[in-house]
Amino acid sequence: xxxxxxxxxxxxxxxxxxxxxxxxxxxxxxxxxxxxxxxxxxxxxxxxxxxxxxxxxxxxxxxxxxxxxxxxxxxxxxxxxxxxxxxxxxxxxxxxxxxxxxxxxxxxxxxxxxxxxxxxxxxxxxxxxxxxxxxxxxxxxxxxxxxxxxxxxxxxxxxxxxxx
Numbered sequence: 001x002x003x004x005x006x007x008x009x010x011x012x013x014x015x016x017x018x019x020x021x022x023x024x025x026x027x028x029x030x031x032x033x034x035x036x037x038x039x040x041x042x043x044x045x046x047x048x049x050x051x052x053x054x055x056x057x058x059x060x061x062x063x064x065x066x067x068x069x070x071x072x073x074x075x076x077x078x079x080x081x082x083x084x085x086x087x088x089x090x091x092x093x094x095x096x097x098x099x100x101x102x103x104x105x106x107x108x109x110x111x112x113x114x115x116x117x118x119x120x121x122x123x124x125x126x127x128x129x130x131x132x133x134x135x136x137x138x139x140x141x142x143x144x145x146x147x148x149x150x151x152x153x154x155x156x157x158x159x160x161x162x163x164x
Contacts, residue, residue: 086128088116089135096139100146109138 093113096106112135119128 086116086120086125086132087136088113088120088128088132089139090114090117092139092143093135096142096146100142102142102146102149105138105142105145109135109142112138 089109090113093106093110097110098106100106112131115131116128116135119125119131
């Protein structure tokens with residue numbers, strides 16, 4: 001029964017590898033060929049790994065001609081925000097923590113300054129800016145209250161309450 005069977009390699013079918021628009025679309029089925037007699041017909045065999053059938057023609061991709069006209073190359077440049085512009089107020093926070101730590105506000109300012117440095121390393125610019133504002137607020141508050149208390153102490157040392 002297999003005397004006239006011949007193995008002929010089938011040309012590659014389907015869209016070209018570069019066309020992503022046609023990959024999901026199956027090619028149209030070819031019209032049936034006229035009936036051949038078994039004596040003159042050559043039966044085509046396919047390998048088991050082939051997913052298509054022998055009735056599907058090799059349809060050229062319609063996007064290949066569009067690709068020839070669209071040859072404008074594009075270049076993508078990723079620009080990361082410059083995180084060195086965000087001030088972390090680290091030295092001011094250390095000074096407030098060591099010398100002017102009024103009600104632990106210097107310690108809180110130091111903690112936010114360290115958070116700013118961490119977020120700058122992670123390129124989280126928005127979070128770094130918000131924490132820098134908070135660190136600056138705590139530094140200003142700590143410095144102002146500690147300075148006000150120091151001034152009050154000097155005034156009371158210079159002019160004790162017994163004189164009033």
